[in-house]
Amino acid sequence: MSDLIQHLTDTTFTGAVARGVTVVDFWAPWCAPCRELAPITETLAAEFTGKIAFAKLNVDDFTPLSEQYDVLSMPTLVIFKDGEAIDRIVGALPIDELRARIEQAL
Template identity: 45%
Template sequence: MTLHITDQDFDAQIAEGLTFVDFWAEWCGPCRMLGPVIDELATELDGKVKIAKLNIDENRVITEKFGVMSIPTMILFKDGEPVEKIQGFQPKEALKGYLESKI
């Protein structure tokens, strides 16, 4: 299941293990294309990687903290620390392979 996180619960949600956060917005076409991919990955990688979405329009503090300037941007966190940032639409297989290589 895809988590929907906010400025308020962000730190608690990414504190342990691997968390892959999709920074997105309603008005972003590529973000809307990526949405179903993110949801499928959340189901397929359940128990291995937490998959989360953060709406940049509603959560400016975290968006600015991690320097998200264009979307979609995805950041992989390990135990609360950013590991790597990926920008732009990516096909499901590419993202799944990337995440599986980090597990």
């Protein structure tokens, strides 16, 4: 994992999504599609450096937060803008589709 993607906890979550656009990857280590998505989010995090922040939240470790945002399937990417969830992407989509959805938040 590079330093382009922040690992969130229940204490860092609110601050991390409070300002600007942040893409949060709700994931679990045992989830194969989550592992497939990881290099894609790394690539997008590098592309959007300075424009969009990327973060991950392990749903096994922080279940109440995943429940708060109705994460029922993984991976789920929730796009936040100034603290408000504005979009969600469920499943491991191709990079071009993810890029287009994320760009809409700018």
